[in-house]
Each structure stands twice: as structure tokens, then as C-alpha cells.
Amino acid sequence: MFFITGAAFWAVSLGGLVLVPNYFQFLIVGLMVLGIYNTSFNYMNVVSTEARRGYKKYLMALPLSRAGLTIGRVLAGAAEGIVYVAILFAFAVAMIGFPSLVGSLTIIAAVIITSFCLSSLGLAIATHFKPEMIDPMSDALGIALIFFSTLYYPPSLMPQPMRFVAAGNLLSAGADLMRAGFGLQQVSVLDLAVLVIWGLAFGVLSVRGYYKQLNELA
Amino acid sequence: MDGVRVVLERDVRTFFMNFYAIGFRNIVVVLDTVIFAFILSAAVRPGAVGNMTYLQFFALGSLVVSIFWASYNIGRDVYWDRESGFLNYLMSLPISRTEIIVGRSFGGSFRAIMTALPLYVLAAILVPTTALNILESLAVLFVFALGLCGLGITAALSVRDETRARLLNTFISLVLIRSSTALYPIVAMPVWLQVGTRLNPVTYASDSIRSVTVYSPQAVIPGFDISIVLIFAGVASVLGSWLFSRMIEGGPAE
Numbered sequence: 001m002f003f004i005t006g007a008a009f010w011a012v013s014l015g016g017l018v019l020v021p022n023y024f025q026f027l028i029v030g031l032m033v034l035g036i037y038n039t040s041f042n043y044m045n046v047v048s049t050e051a052r053r054g055y056k057k058y059l060m061a062l063p064l065s066r067a068g069l070t071i072g073r074v075l076a077g078a079a080e081g082i083v084y085v086a087i088l089f090a091f092a093v094a095m096i097g098f099p100s101l102v103g104s105l106t107i108i109a110a111v112i113i114t115s116f117c118l119s120s121l122g123l124a125i126a127t128h129f130k131p132e133m134i135d136p137m138s139d140a141l142g143i144a145l146i147f148f149s150t151l152y153y154p155p156s157l158m159p160q161p162m163r164f165v166a167a168g169n170l171l172s173a174g175a176d177l178m179r180a181g182f183g184l185q186q187v188s189v190l191d192l193a194v195l196v197i198w199g200l201a202f203g204v205l206s207v208r209g210y211y212k213q214l215n216e217l218a
Numbered sequence: 219m220d221g222v223r224v225v226l227e228r229d230v231r232t233f234f235m236n237f238y239a240i241g242f243r244n245i246v247v248v249l250d251t252v253i254f255a256f257i258l259s260a261a262v263r264p265g266a267v268g269n270m271t272y273l274q275f276f277a278l279g280s281l282v283v284s285i286f287w288a289s290y291n292i293g294r295d296v297y298w299d300r301e302s303g304f305l306n307y308l309m310s311l312p313i314s315r316t317e318i319i320v321g322r323s324f325g326g327s328f329r330a331i332m333t334a335l336p337l338y339v340l341a342a343i344l345v346p347t348t349a350l351n352i353l354e355s356l357a358v359l360f361v362f363a364l365g366l367c368g369l370g371i372t373a374a375l376s377v378r379d380e381t382r383a384r385l386l387n388t389f390i391s392l393v394l395i396r397s398s399t400a401l402y403p404i405v406a407m408p409v410w411l412q413v414g415t416r417l418n419p420v421t422y423a424s425d426s427i428r429s430v431t432v433y434s435p436q437a438v439i440p441g442f443d444i445s446i447v448l449i450f451a452g453v454a455s456v457l458g459s460w461l462f463s464r465m466i467e468g469g470p471a472e
Contacts, residue, residue, distance in 0.1 A: 001389060001392060002392065005392040005393060005396045006396070009393075009396035010396050010402075012411065013401075013402040013406045013407045013408075013411065014402055014406070016405075016406040016407065016408065017258075017263060017266055017272075017402050017403065018258055018261045018262055019261050019262070019263055020261050135238070143245070143246065143249060147249050147253045147254070152254055152258075153254070153257045153258060157258070157260055157261055158257060
């Protein structure tokens with residue numbers, strides 16, 4: 001509903017207001033990435049609820065290895081974002097047009113890696129901070145990620161310091177790769193590198209944090 | 219009037235117990251204004267927002283959006299009061315039904331104004347105005363908030379199922395805000411959207427606030443826009459009050 005009203009009303013109107021070529025299509029992709037963010041990043045709530053309500057102890061009683069549980073948790077968050085954005089992708093195709101085969105593969109890859117990055121980041125926060133600090137920390141990080149990115153505005157409109165921050169922002173990288181998949185801009189290897197680096201870093205942190213929590217319960 | 223005061227005080231107190239959520243929402247609105255609107259200002263079509271910059275346009279519109287969220291959600295609170303049995307407790311007190319209804323509406327409006335006051339400071343910095351204009355625009359916002367309380371209560375009490383109530387509220391909120399001139403001018407919208415925008419009370423509230431805030435004796439009084447806001451507030455308040463009183467009369471269904 002957020003995506004549909006955003007596309008049908010917000011993006012259409014801003015597209016008619018702002019003198020940026022293809023701004024409507026630009027915003028549609030930004031909304032898709034926002035959808036991944038809302039789903040994958042907020043997967044941390046599942047983990048923090050699990051810890052608070054004692055479900056982890058139940059999971060530990062099952063015939064599953066801790067490594068399996070850990071990897072499963074990290075991938076589950078990513079999978080949620082991927083499934084959610086599949087629906088948004090269908091709407092985006094209806095509004096922007098079908099991407100080429102290479103473009104589709106680029107978009108799929110960008111969605112998978114971005115989802116993984118965000119869910120890992122969410123898990124890393126949920127497993128490394130005290131429960132009362134999780135919400136403020138995730139909110140602050142979320143604001144920084146969203147506002148200092150190219151979700152809503154192209155780098156050409158940003159002040160120079162902001163462009164520098166946005167270039168290293170995983171949301172920017174994911175959005176720009178998806179825009180390249182739709183043919184709205186060129187593919188940049190830098191975006192792929194940003195996603196891979198952040199994915200590795202947050203992946204390691206999340207696996208380490210969740211595994212440590214399971215060990216503490218054993 | 220004591221009953222109204224009791225209900226109003228309770229509404230305002232419980233709202234500000236969740237200070238973190240209110241503060242966070244205000245921070246997001248401020249950032250929307252100083253980052254999002256500031257950046258887009260450089261690329262807005264000349265003349266699209268009249269004599270203002272897009273930053274000023276957005277700052278005033280975001281006040282209306284903030285008021286909307288704070289007052290419309292009184293409906294959710296009323297819904298939960300019914301479900302949790304708090305309404306039964308209120309009915310056991312020596313407070314008339316009318317006082318409960320009036321107290322809830324005023325409570326929603328007061329907390330909306332208090333939520334928006336920090337944002338108004340930002341708007342007043344960005345938009346040259348006078349103290350009289352500020353007071354007049356706060357009055358318009360208060361009346362608009364009363365109407366939104368009525369609308370929120372109507373929407374929340376129209377369905378019994380929690381999931382449906384939440385979906386309905388979210389749908390109405392998103393459609394009303396995004397199809398209005400709160401965040402972008404009507405000239406930027408496609409023709410089909412402009413038709414709906416002209417039927418949207420949030421549009422008239424946004425236009426009223428902008429006109430009143432920058433009003434000068436040489437300008438035209440935005441009488442039409444303010445009239446629509448008053449009519450909306452009257453109709454929505456009456457409808458919400460009637461529905462609420464019917465619910466009180468019938469009591470919660472088992």
C-alpha cells in the first residue's frame with residue numbers, strides 16, 4: 001500500500017514538479033529499495049522478540065545445529081526482502097517497462113545482495129546492542145541510510161560532502177544498480193563493490209553475533 | 219466541563235508517554251524538510267509553487283502532515299479503549315457521554331498542536347511571517363485537527379476486526395496525504411489526480427496554512443479554503459461523535 005500510493009500519487013506528482021529527466025522512474029526504483037529496507041532491515045525485530053520471549057531456547061532444543069540456525073536466520077531476513085520486492089518489481093515493470101535479460105539479472109542480483117546486506121545489518125544490531133538500545137540505534141542508522149542516499153534524489157542535486165557519503169551507502173548502491181538494470185543509467189562496478197563489501201562486513205557481524213547469543217544460552 | 223478536562227488531560231498525558239515515537243517522527247519531518255525539500259528545491263520548475271521556494275512550501279505542508287498523524291490516530295486509541303475495556307471504566311465515572319466525546323476530540327487536537335509546535339518553529343524560521351499570522355494559522359490547524367479526530371474515530375469504529383481497522387486507517391491516511399497539496403502543488407499532478415485533490419480536505423488545510431502564514435493586508439483572504447476546513451471539521455466531528463455515542467450506548471459486543 002505504501003509503494004502503490006507512493007508510486008501513484010507521490011512519485012507521479014514529484015515527477016511533474018522536478019526538472020530531472022525520468023524522475024518518476026528514478027523514484028519508483030527508490031521506493032522499491034525502500035521496500036527492501038522496510039522488510040529486511042526490520043527483520044531484527046524478529047530476532048529481538050525471539051530473545052525477549054525465550055523462543056531461542058526452544059530453537060536450541062530442536063535437532064538443528066547452531067551454525068544452521070545462524071545461517072538460516074541471516075538468510076531468512078534476506079529472503080523476506082526478496083519475496084516482498086518481487087511484488088513491487090511487477091508494479092515497477094508496469095510503470096517503467098520491461099528490462100532486458102541482462103538488466104533483469106542485474107536487478108535480481110542487486111535485490112538479493114541489498115536484502116542480504118540490510119538483514120545482516122539488522123541482525124548485527126539486534127545481537128550486538130542491549131535491547132533498550134536497539135530501537136534508537138536502528139532508527140538513527142535508518143535515517144542516515146535513507147536521507148544520505150540516492151533513493152529520492154540523484155547525486156547531481158546533492159552538495160559535494162553528501163555525494164561522497166551517498167557513494168558509499170549500500171542503499172544508493174542497490175538503487176543505482178537497479179536503475180542500471182532498468183536502463184535508466186549505466187552500471188557502475190563501484191556500486192557492486194560497495195554492496196559486496198558491506199554484505200561481507202555485516203554478514204560476518206550478524207553471524208558472529210547470533211552464534212554468540214546461541215552459545216550463551218547453551 | 220470537569221469531565222472534558224479529565225478526558226483531555228488523560229489523552230495528552232498518555233500520548234506523551236511515548237515521547238520517543240513523537241520525537242522520532244518530528245525528527246524525520248525536520249530532516250525531510252532540511253534535506254529532502256532543500257535538495258529538491260534546486261530542481262523544481264520555476265513558478266510551480268507560486269511566490270515561495272519549494273523548501274518553504276514543503277515546510278508549511280509538513281505541518282499539516284504532522285497534525286494529521288497526531289490527531290487522526292485518536293481513532294486508534296478509541297478503538298483500543300473499546301477493546302481493552304477502558305471505555306467501560308470511563309462510563310462508570312460521573313462523566314457524561316457528551317463530555318467523553320468532546321474530551322477525546324479536544325485531546326486529539328491539543329496533542330496534534332503540541333506535536334507540531336517544534337516544527338512550527340522551523341517553518342517560522344524558513345517563512346517570513348508575523349505573530350498574528352502564526353496564531354491564526356494555529357487556529358486553522360486546531361480546527362482541522364478536530365475534524366481529523368472525528369474522521370479517525372469514524373474510520374476506527376467502522377470495523378471490528380483489528381487487522382481490517384489498521385489497514386483501513388493506513389489506507390485512508392496514505393491516500394489523503396499523498397493526494398493532497400501538502401507536499402507538492404496541484405500543478406505538478408496529473409489531471410486525474412487533480413480531480414481527487416480538489417475533494418480532499420487536506421488540500422484545503424494545506425492551502426489555508428500557506429495563505430494565512432504569508433498573509434499581508436494586500437493579499438486576498440483565503441476564505442474559500444478556510445470555509446472548506448470549517449465544513450470538514452463540522453461534518454467529521456458530528457459524524458465521529460454520533461458513531462462514538464452509538465458505540466457507548468450499545469457497549470462492546472462480546
